[in-house]
Amino acid sequence: MQESRKNEAGIYQEKPAVANLGIMLFYQALVDQKCKCTQINWVPEYEQSEEMEALLDEFL
Amino acid sequence: MKKVFVVPNRYMDSVMLMGVAVRLEERDDVRAANCGMGTKQNIDMLRDEGYDLPDNITKNDLMIALECDTEADLKTAFDAAMSTLAGGASQHQRAYRDVSELEDGEYDVVQISLPGKYALKEARKAIDKHMDVFMFTADVSLEDERALKEYGRDHGCLVMGPDAGVGLLGGVAMAAGSIVNFGPIGIIGASGSGSQEVACLIEEMGSGVTCILGTGGRDLKKAVGGVSMKADMKRLDRDENTKVICLVSMLADREVMEEVLREADGLSKPVVAVFLGADEALYRGHRVTGVFNLQDAAKACVRLAGVGGARIGWTDQELEELADSCAKRFTGTKKYFRGLYTGGTFAEETLMVFRANAPDTVMHTNRDNTKYAVRLKTHKQSEGHTLLDMGDLDFTAEAPHTVFDPAQRLQRFRQELADPEVGLIAMDIILGPGVAPDPASCYLPYMKERPDVVYVCAVCGGENDPQDKKRIKAMLREAGVIVADSNYESARLCAAVCRKLEEH
Numbered sequence: 001m002q003e004s005r006k007n008e009a010g011i012y013q014e015k016p017a018v019a020n021l022g023i024m025l026f027y028q029a030l031v032d033q034k035c036k037c038t039q040i041n042w043v044p045e046y047e048q049s050e051e052m053e054a055l056l057d058e059f060l
Numbered sequence: 061m062k063k064v065f066v067v068p069n070r071y072m073d074s075v076m077l078m079g080v081a082v083r084l085e086e087r088d089d090v091r092a093a094n095c096g097m098g099t100k101q102n103i104d105m106l107r108d109e110g111y112d113l114p115d116n117i118t119k120n121d122l123m124i125a126l127e128c129d130t131e132a133d134l135k136t137a138f139d140a141a142m143s144t145l146a147g148g149a150s151q152h153q154r155a156y157r158d159v160s161e162l163e164d165g166e167y168d169v170v171q172i173s174l175p176g177k178y179a180l181k182e183a184r185k186a187i188d189k190h191m192d193v194f195m196f197t198a199d200v201s202l203e204d205e206r207a208l209k210e211y212g213r214d215h216g217c218l219v220m221g222p223d224a225g226v227g228l229l230g231g232v233a234m235a236a237g238s239i240v241n242f243g244p245i246g247i248i249g250a251s252g253s254g255s256q257e258v259a260c261l262i263e264e265m266g267s268g269v270t271c272i273l274g275t276g277g278r279d280l281k282k283a284v285g286g287v288s289m290k291a292d293m294k295r296l297d298r299d300e301n302t303k304v305i306c307l308v309s310m311l312a313d314r315e316v317m318e319e320v321l322r323e324a325d326g327l328s329k330p331v332v333a334v335f336l337g338a339d340e341a342l343y344r345g346h347r348v349t350g351v352f353n354l355q356d357a358a359k360a361c362v363r364l365a366g367v368g369g370a371r372i373g374w375t376d377q378e379l380e381e382l383a384d385s386c387a388k389r390f391t392g393t394k395k396y397f398r399g400l401y402t403g404g405t406f407a408e409e410t411l412m413v414f415r416a417n418a419p420d421t422v423m424h425t426n427r428d429n430t431k432y433a434v435r436l437k438t439h440k441q442s443e444g445h446t447l448l449d450m451g452d453l454d455f456t457a458e459a460p461h462t463v464f465d466p467a468q469r470l471q472r473f474r475q476e477l478a479d480p481e482v483g484l485i486a487m488d489i490i491l492g493p494g495v496a497p498d499p500a501s502c503y504l505p506y507m508k509e510r511p512d513v514v515y516v517c518a519v520c521g522g523e524n525d526p527q528d529k530k531r532i533k534a535m536l537r538e539a540g541v542i543v544a545d546s547n548y549e550s551a552r553l554c555a556a557v558c559r560k561l562e563e564h
Contacts, residue, residue: 005168005230009298010218011246011271012168012230016192019162021182022173023073023196025464026235029494030171032526033239035232038167040156043071043120044178 061131064111065138067122071097072145073173077122078460080144082467084126090137092127159185169194171234172221176200179222183208187217195221195276196235202283205276209287218295219288224274225252228259234274236463238492238522243268244365246302248292250279250309253403253490254336254354257520258308261358261546266368270302277404280312280335286320293320297327304330304365306357307348310408311337321346332360336409353409355548372545374552382542383556386484386514390561394483394513397421397558398476399447400469402462403520406488406547407449408432413551414447418559423447426454442476445558463495470502477510484514486554488547489536491521491529500532504539514557515541518550 005014017036020027030037077095084093094109096102098117106113106125117123124141128134156162159170159182170186172179176199183193193212200208200222212219220227220234226249227234231242236252240259247269249255259269273296275288289307296302305327307320317335324331324347331348334357343350349360355373362368374382401407407425411432414423423432424446426439436443439454448455450462450469459468469487476482489500500517507515517536521529533543544550 007299007301009300010216010295011299011301012232015230015232016168017166018169018171018232018234019156019159019167019186019191020171020173021159021179022171023075025075026171026173026196026494029233029492032493033232036167038156038162040158040162042158042174042178042182043069 061129061134062111062125062127063134064106064113065124065126066098066114066117067124067142069120070122071120072122075460075464076145079465080141082459082465083144084137084141087137087140089133090126090128093137093141094125095141096123097121098123158182159189159191162189164189168192169229169234171196173197173235176222180204180208183219184211187212187215187219190215190217192218192229193220194224194227194234194274195219196224197221198223198277202278202281205278206284206287209279209284213287213291218273218292220274221276223276223278226256226272227274228269228272230271233493236490236492236494237272237274238520239524240272240522241268241524242270244270244301244303244367245306245361246270246296246299246304247272247306247308248275248289248296249273249307250275250277250289250312251336251405252277253488253520254308254310254334254405254409256490256492257354257403257406257547258306258334258358258361260520260522261355261372262361262368263522264372264545265358265362265370267362267365268367270296270299277310280309280316280320282313282316286316289320290323293323293327293331297329302329304332304361306361307331307333307335308354308357309335310405311335314342317342321348324348330364332357332364336405337412353413353548354405355546373549374545379552379556383553383560386542386553386557387560387564389512389514390483391512393480395561396442396479396481397445397447397484397486397554398442398482399486399554400472400476401447401449401488402451402469402490403488403547404449404451406518406520407447409547410447410486410551410554413548414555414558417552417555418562420562421445421555421558425449426452442479448472463490463499466496466499466502473503474506477506477513482513484516484554484557486516486550488550489517489519489521489532491519491525491527491532493526497527499527500536504535507539507541511540515539516544516550516553517541518544518547520547
């Protein structure tokens with residue numbers, strides 16, 4: 001599906017399908033342009049605090 | 061009383077959150093409002109402002125900090141905030157949590173505006189899926205930017221950004237860009253507003269573009285080496301629909317710009333280059349058509365493509381007559397120009413035109429790294445002739461970028477109008493599906509109240525942008541604004557007025 005929207009040079013010949021990550025205004029702009037799009041419901045991944053990592057290092 | 065409401069596990073982008081805070085502060089029952097994710101920086105800032113916060117807030121949690129007179133007002137305002145946020149989210153699909161969950165081949169491009177370190181991870185996941193990347197995010201190190209761009213190039217993917225504000229792919233405007241008619245000119249831009257201006261002027265002259273490939277504003281820095289611009293030139297040289305290639309950038313690393321021009325010499329198609337601030341020596345000996353402002357870049361492209369050619373801009377005589385009539389309106393205490401710009405390239409181009417055409421005018425600015433003006437003591441207060449880049453961090457750290465929400469520039473516009481020494485105010489008005497739906501009408505009542513001040517605006521937008529460029533121009537003219545055909549023309553006029561003021 002992806003290749004059909006671009007020519008051999010890699011330039012889009014028709015509207016691309018876009019996944020948006022972040023600012024919702026940009027997602028809405030894609031919707032308004034009638035472009036196939038999705039808003040990725042992203043949340044920051046869990047990260048250990050340095051203190052917790054040090055504790056785990058001590059116990060494991 | 062002050063209270064922080066914490067909504068666990070709810071990520072919202074900073075543009076939306078700043079917008080919600082501005083709306084909350086407009087309410088009569090709210091003294092102050094601040095919305096942000098639970099990052100250490102945001103938590104520290106709220107504690108400094110006297111808010112009590114629990115210790116278990118994580119960066120995945122949304123914080124809405126409110127100051128109101130009563131507990132009931134706090135509750136009402138919080139409910140209003142949640143209602144606004146729910147309205148923003150209601151139309152969104154919720155199927156994916158990150159790029160790796162997208163089905164292979166389902167999406168072509170990922171458009172990313174997350175904080176830097178997360179943006180990089182998601183961009184690499186996208187390239188691994190053979191997707192193109194458009195990254196609005198700017199807080200990425202130059203080393204990481206280069207590594208990402210080389211990774212994308214080696215996998216045959218476009219990497220637009222980091223720090224890309226404008227793009228046009230298959231007729232779809234990315235981020236803050238404009239929708240521009242299809243035509244024979246391909247634009248590669250390390251300057252968002254610069255690329256948008258060139259494309260929109262090309263359309264205005266009756267031609268069009270195959271695409272705008274935004275490289276991000278730092279692509280031609282030494283540490284990045286022009287990786288994207290060089291790769292994109294090769295693409296456009298192979299693209300059968302592109303007959304002329306246009307390179308747009310602010311002045312960057314001399315060695316990298318020369319490398320880019322050498323590579324351009326080897327292309328099979330005509331190339332126009334506008335590296336704003338460059339001297340003739342940079343272009344000398346190269347095959348490219350080198351020009352010195354955005355309007356000339358658009359004119360050169362249209363001429364080389366042989367499609368279109370409608371006249372834009374004032375003749376020298378028209379400009380002199382107009383400048384004369386504007387200068388005569390500087391009566392009483394009026395003596396200064398104030399420029400309120402949202403596009404960084406528009407600000408820089410205007411400063412360049414002032415230096416060239418009104419060299420005795422001392423201009424003040426909040427822009428860093430410009431040789432055409434004196435640094436303001438503070439961005440909060442203009443001095444003499446002042447040109448503000450309101451897209452700079454000075455302003456965007458405090459409120460949503462004016463291109464998304466004109467509230468901050470409106471406030472500054474009113475501040476300038478209250479200064480009896482101000483006789484001329486210039487602004488850029490930027491259109492596009494991803495920017496403020498009504499970027500101009502908020503100024504009109506204040507302009508009509510003060511017809512003694514000269515207003516000059518340039519509208520950067522495409523015919524098919526949702527704001528309706530023709531309507532916006534007509535509305536501004538109706539309010540007495542001088543509407544220039546381009547930012548360059550706006551700058552020429554303002555500089556000519558200031559030159560006349562210096563002469564008298």
